[in-house]
Amino acid sequence: MQNDRVIRLYGLVALLNLVLLVVALIDCIATEEFAVRNLPKIVWVLLILLFSPIGAIIWFVAGRPQHAATGSGAAWRPGSGFPEAERPRPARTLAPDDDPAFLRSLARSRREDEDLLRRWEEDLKRREEELKKKSPPSE
Secondary structure, three states: OHHHHHHHHHHHHHHHHHHHHHHHHHHHHHOOHHHOOOOOHHHHHHHHHHOOOHHHHHHHHHHOOOOOOOHHHOOOOOOOOOOHHHOOOOOOOOOHHHOHHHHHHHHHHHHHHHHHHHHHHHHHHHHHHHHHHHOOOOO
């Protein structure tokens, strides 16, 4: 009876060890080489395989990349001390029809296009007049 409990306990520990080993190994292999901390990636793989479960635990503590920012440069979180008026906010982009600078540039472009069209029409009229003066009236 007691022997069965010990066998089940060892089986459970072995299963947990295997799961931890596989998860750590997959995580290590899937991590980009530049993101691995403290040791080269191949050394981490060998540590995980040879020193199970300690190698896997050390990988999660010391080798895995840090994804969260730490220290004073960390991202703002609610309740971290900023008054509401001074809260950092992402830059808000305006739609083109709400952006005054864009609308001014459209008006300027439209005026320039109208001026260009007016100059072309004047030039066309001038050339037509010159052609009329050069060619004799046909009867």
